Amino acid sequence: MNHLYLSYPNPGGIFSNPVGYWVIVALAIVFTLFVLLTATAYTVWYERVLLGRFQRRPGPNRVGPLGLLQLAADGIKLATKESFAPAGVDPILYLVGPAVMVAAAFLAWAVIPVGIWWGFSYWISNINVGILFVFAVSSMNAYAILLGGWSSNNKYSLLGGMRAAAQLISYEVALGLSLVPIFIITGSLRLQDIANFSVHWGPYHGPIPLVIVAPLSFVIYMVAATAETNRTPFDLPEAEQELIGGYHTEYSGLKFTLYYLGEYLNMVTVSTLATLIFFAGWHPNAPWFPAFIPFVAKIVGFLFLYIWLRNTLPRLRYDMLMRLGWKVLLPLGMANVVVTAAVVVALTG
Amino acid sequence: MLASYVPLLIFALIVLGLVGALITLSFVLGPTKPYRSKLLPYESGVIPTTPARQRLSVRFYLTAMLFIVFDVETIFFYPWAVFLHQLGWYGVIEMFVFIAILAVALAHIWRKGGLEWE
Numbered sequence: 512m513n514h515l516y517l518s519y520p521n522p523g524g525i526f527s528n529p530v531g532y533w534v535i536v537a538l539a540i541v542f543t544l545f546v547l548l549t550a551t552a553y554t555v556w557y558e559r560v561l562l563g564r565f566q567r568r569p570g571p572n573r574v575g576p577l578g579l580l581q582l583a584a585d586g587i588k589l590a591t592k593e594s595f596a597p598a599g600v601d602p603i604l605y606l607v608g609p610a611v612m613v614a615a616a617f618l619a620w621a622v623i624p625v626g627i628w629w630g631f632s633y634w635i636s637n638i639n640v641g642i643l644f645v646f647a648v649s650s651m652n653a654y655a656i657l658l659g660g661w662s663s664n665n666k667y668s669l670l671g672g673m674r675a676a677a678q679l680i681s682y683e684v685a686l687g688l689s690l691v692p693i694f695i696i697t698g699s700l701r702l703q704d705i706a707n708f709s710v711h712w713g714p715y716h717g718p719i720p721l722v723i724v725a726p727l728s729f730v731i732y733m734v735a736a737t738a739e740t741n742r743t744p745f746d747l748p749e750a751e752q753e754l755i756g757g758y759h760t761e762y763s764g765l766k767f768t769l770y771y772l773g774e775y776l777n778m779v780t781v782s783t784l785a786t787l788i789f790f791a792g793w794h795p796n797a798p799w800f801p802a803f804i805p806f807v808a809k810i811v812g813f814l815f816l817y818i819w820l821r822n823t824l825p826r827l828r829y830d831m832l833m834r835l836g837w838k839v840l841l842p843l844g845m846a847n848v849v850v851t852a853a854v855v856v857a858l859t860g
Numbered sequence: 861m862l863a864s865y866v867p868l869l870i871f872a873l874i875v876l877g878l879v880g881a882l883i884t885l886s887f888v889l890g891p892t893k894p895y896r897s898k899l900l901p902y903e904s905g906v907i908p909t910t911p912a913r914q915r916l917s918v919r920f921y922l923t924a925m926l927f928i929v930f931d932v933e934t935i936f937f938y939p940w941a942v943f944l945h946q947l948g949w950y951g952v953i954e955m956f957v958f959i960a961i962l963a964v965a966l967a968h969i970w971r972k973g974g975l976e977w978e
Contacts (some may be wrong), residue, residue: 515968517970540871544878594886598899599912608878617875621868634869643938644868664912665901677920680927687934694941760902765886769879830977837975841930841966848937852944852952860944 528752546760547620551581551776557811558775558818561614574593582780586768594764606688608659609766612773615651619644619780626802629775632703641701642694645784647685649739649777651734653679656748659770661756675741675748675830681836682738682745685713688844689731692851693721695810702784706792722789727847731840736781738836740776744824782813815843922974933962 556571556579563570570846571578596605622641635653638644660672695698697708702714709718722729736744749757759770786792786809793802827835901908936958944951971974 536867536870540867540874543871544874579945590885593890593892593941594950595892595894595898597901599901610883613882614879616898617878618872621871635871636866637864639864643935652921655968661913663901666903666908666910666914669914670916671911673916673920677923680931681923684927684930684934687931688937691937693932694938695944698942700942736867755902764890766880769882788939814901823976833975834978838970842963845963847972848941849956849959852941852955855944856949 524625524626533841536635536796543620543625544617547617547776547779548772550779551772552577552586554587554779554814556582557814558821560664560820561580561815561829562822565819572777586739586754589768590765592764594766595793596704597664599664601664601779604658604662606766608655608662609762609769609773610653611658613654613769615648615655616773616776616780620701623780623783624706624787624792626706626796626806628801628803632802634703634794637701637703637831639701641703642690642705642784642788643700645702645780646683647792649780650679650683652739652773652777653683655770655773656758659762663758663761664747664749665761667755668746668758668760671748671754671760675756676746678738678741678747678832678836682735682840685731685840685844686735686739688841688848689728689735690788691844692725692728695848695851696721696724702787702792706787708791718791718794720789720791725789725847725851728851729849731844732785732789733838736785737817737820740777740781740817742778743821744827745832746826747829778814778817782810782817785813786810919977924972926969928957930962933958 559581560570560578571581574580574584596602621635622638622644623631625631626632656675656679657672660668660670660675664698693705697705699705705721707718708721709716712719724744739750748754749759759767762770788807790809793806794807796802879970937955940947940951940955947954
């Protein structure tokens with residue numbers, strides 16, 4: 512039973528029954544997709560409300576209680592809008608772009624564990640290269656953006672796509688390097704092992720947030736992840752004053768919705784990864800304190816941080832962006848790996 | 861443990877189905893009323909005079925090459941990091957030599973101005 516982690520007997524033996532097992536897997540996958548779509552929609556709502564509050568206006572508050580149905584209204588509007596392709600676009604790549612964006616954003620969730628209850632967490636696939644798979648599929652974003660920008664037959668789209676691709680690959684190096692110290696400390700690439708990482712420090716014996724032992728990793732990860740998700744202050748791919756809409760200038764209707772969905776889902780994904788890797792995921796929990804409460808609270812905290820950054824910081828210039836990525840974060844990340852490796856080996860012998 | 865990849869495969873198929881359905885729906889829902897000026901590339905209302913796919917700065921190409929070097933380096937770190945406890949000082953020194961070579965390369969590119977964007 513490598514799939515569901517249970518610390519109590521399984522109800523009615525359903526997890527040991529081969530048919531029951533696959534039924535549970537299929538139901539869980541559909542449920543995960545449903546939860547992810549809902550969570551992404553409410554991330555957009557949360558951002559719009561917070562943007563309003565930061566700018567001393569109410570934000571969406573007309574559709575449904577507290578504006579909670581605003582996203583349903585927007586979704587229906589976008590789906591029923593004309594979704595045309597301008598003349599001269601590459602007909603296949605123009606559709607592949609947004610499809611790759613959303614598919615990659617969803618696929619990362621195949622290996623992300625979700626804390627649900629005391630001693631019970633759920634993940635779709637328990638592969639031993641966990642985080643490597645997350646990086647592999649989230650790198651597909653560069654393809655999605657570049658394909659969308661190139662196939663649109665628009666100067667602004669192409670420039671936005673090229674900028675975005677260069678930015679994504681530059682910060683991907685720093686993002687990958689920032690987590691190497693975590694793997695050195697925990698000795699695993701599985702996200703559930705990293706989140707459950709425990710220490711024996713004197714009288715204390717239990718899980719710790721790894722941000723305490725690897726603070727520099729956390730800083731590099733946060734900066735690189737903000738750049739990877741094209742959030743302010745790194746939102747140059749869609750700098751509207753220079754590039755109209757960037758790579759999605761020529762997208763409308765549901766195809767635009769797919770890009771938008773992928774972007775916000777990536778934001779939820781990097782927040783969840785930060786929670787799992789640096790803030791001990793679903794810990795602390797207890798039989799009377801369900802694991803999803805700290806888990807969701809930490810993710811919402813990171814989302815708030817991202818929206819706060821958007822409201823506070825101005826956009827970087829492109830040369831500053833590249834300088835930060837290659838001349839600051841990359842050497843810092845390499846030094847971090849060297850120092851952590853030496854310290855860990857010196858301490859453990 | 862290849863069996864642990866099976867749920868991943870099922871998930872990938874369901875996701876591809878969902879994305880395909882959404883792309884198909886984008887053609888089914890909504891009206892289709894194309895006319896000439898709507899089909900022009902959008903350049904803030906100015907009618908485009910030159911083709912869109914023009915030559916770009918060589919810096920993008922250079923960045924892509926640098927990315928390959930340093931991303932492969934990062935991937936080499938992953939298995940090394942997971943097994944560092946077993947490798948001990950031997951592993952640390954081996955990897956320091958590897959990092960040093962790449963650090964020299966980075967310093968060289970830096971001095972030659974390969975990381976400058978005007």
